[in-house]
Amino acid sequence: MMIDQPGSDASVRPDAQAALDGDTTPLGRRTHWAVELLTAPAAPRDEDLSGAFVPVFLARHPQGFAATVGQWRGLGPFTVTDYQPVAHKSWVTLEGPGGVRSTLSLTLDSTGLIRVLHLGPEVVTPExxxxxxxxxxxxxxxxxxxxxxxxxxxxxxxxxxxxxxxxxxxxxxxxxxxxxxxxxxxxxxxxxxxxxxxxxxxxxxxxxxxxxxxxxxxxxxxxxxxxxxxxxxxxxxxxxxxxxxxxxxxxxxxxxxxxxxxxxxxxxxxxxHEVFEIGWGDPELRAGWAAADEEGRRRLLERIAGPMTVRGSDLGPTVHQQGxxxxxxxxxxxxxxxxxxxxxxxxxxxxxxxxxxxxxxxxxxxxxxxxxxxxxxxxxxxxxxxxxxxxxxxxxxxxxxxxxxxxxxxxxxxxxxxxxxxxxxxxxxxxxxxx
The missing domain is CATH 3.40.710.10 (DD-peptidase/beta-lactamase superfamily)
Structure with a gap:
């Protein structure tokens, strides 16, 4: 889930680039590398990226992730105005032409590879x-x-x-x-x-x-x-x-x-597993869950025990209203x-x-x-x-x-x-x- 940007305002931290440059932790090094994808003189090639990401991330970009990075670079040139590392996640605020600000968010996998890398408009929260x-x-x-x-x-x-x-x-x-x-x-x-x-x-x-x-x-x-x-x-x-x-x-x-x-x-x-399978699998499962009492729901869970049939791409409509x-x-x-x-x-x-x-x-x-x-x-x-x-x-x-x-x-x-x-x-x- 790419939901992890801390609160921000329109201020600029003058030492943000220095803080990023000086962070020698695994998270800091990966974040610095990711920022350079957007700020270095030359655009990256896909072969330059494969060793930094978990395979499942690159698999979601069958046309190559370098093309996406190229689109992001087109919004620059960028200046680093804020850097916030927290455990295995980091957020870098980048200011582009005309003062337009974006946030580059990064999440490390437990292996130290990048699991999430996302560039989007900065979300400004009021004081x-x-x-x-x-x-x-x-x-x-x-x-x-x-x-x-x-x-x-x-x-x-x-x-x-x-x-x-x-x-x-x-x-x-x-x-x-x-x-x-x-x-x-x-x-x-x-x-x-x-x-x-x-x-x-x-x-x-x-x-x-x-x-x-x-x-x-x-x-x-x-x-x-x-x-x-x-x-x-x-x-x-x-x-x-x-x-x-x-x-x-x-x-x-x-x-x-x-x-x-x-x-x-x-x-x-x-x-x-059960929420995914009932919520976004066979519609009859959702109807059965919504209509059943506690014992009926327990019997339904016994019926669906086994490997999941739902994929991440199946998730969409909200189902919390059905319990x-x-x-x-x-x-x-x-x-x-x-x-x-x-x-x-x-x-x-x-x-x-x-x-x-x-x-x-x-x-x-x-x-x-x-x-x-x-x-x-x-x-x-x-x-x-x-x-x-x-x-x-x-x-x-x-x-x-x-x-x-x-x-x-x-x-x-x-x-x-x-x-x-x-x-x-x-x-x-x-x-x-x-x-």
Missing amino acids: VRAWEDLERALEQPGVTWSALVTREEDGVTRTLYAKDADRPMPNGSSYKLYLMRALAQAVAAGSVRWDDRVTVTPALRSLPTGDMQELPDGTRVGVRETAYKMIAMSDNTAADLIQDLLGRDAVERAVVEGGHADPSLLRPFLTS LDWHMSAWDVSRVLGALTDDAARDTSGVVDDILTAYPGVPVDSARWPRVVFKGGSCPGVMMFCWLLEDPDGVRRTLVLQQCADDQKLIGDGQFLRGMGARVIESGLLGGTSR
Whole structure:
């Protein structure tokens, strides 16, 4: 999913090029190389590109990716005005003729190769100085949204801001928070170990996001690595492997114990594979799912067990209205974030915390927020982002932003909603008083 641009404004960072030049991390080197594709005197050839991208990326460009790069170069010449690296993702703002600004977004595969490289118009997000600014930005025709901001100290949770925070909404990949809870509990109980292995099979292979779906059948992967990819890279196949390891019942118990206000909304607890197969496969499956009760839905899931027939190109119409998603309110999300943070505090190995804090979602001031847990989620017509941030005194804040619409075009690719989350985090409002 190309949904990961942090919030931006129309400012220019004069040291952006120097910051990019000086970043010698694998992400920095790949990003610098990608920018040079657009700014070097000579255009690249396809043979110059093959070693930098995962094969599946180049396979999506049968006419060659160099032609696309050539089109991008035609929008230049470019000047680098901003560079923001976050874990395995980066964003470079490029200014072209007439002051027109674009964003080059890049995502690294777990192997260090480029999985996503995209150039598009810069998405500008307004500053947030008061909660009314957030409301004006998110109030869009045809889009349903909710938001919740809380502050927790000494076991007392105060609401700093809430908008329809009790309303269940589809959430996409944030369901993986419950999987992580169930896994942490299994490890604590001794029934699963971090160095146990799961096996990739056709029946457990899903669609992107992530890269584990490209592993050969029979590949065995450690539970720790699989859980890391499930959370930090939102790998759908990784999530399905974890659910297969634990069992659906265990995850449904984690939903109850995680504080969901109406656990029946997540029963049966779907895998990503099942959502894709029912949502965009045989239309009779969707009709059957929508009409069935819980037991009928469980029988339907038994019938479709096996290799997926749906391809990524089949995804299109929104299906969350038919219960084909994971429905959680903003309060549900906030509660499971808090429960996971408690799990991490009890985990003496430190693995749970390492996984939860591996990817903060947006650039965050580590002096102000030394610990950040992040999860995003999307499906056609669905977008959500959530954060749990701890200050140096251990006081927690949670921020949950949710959107859904019947038309995917109204939701977009998530750059705006994520940017608004970044705006709230940098605004100072998280340290405010209760509203």
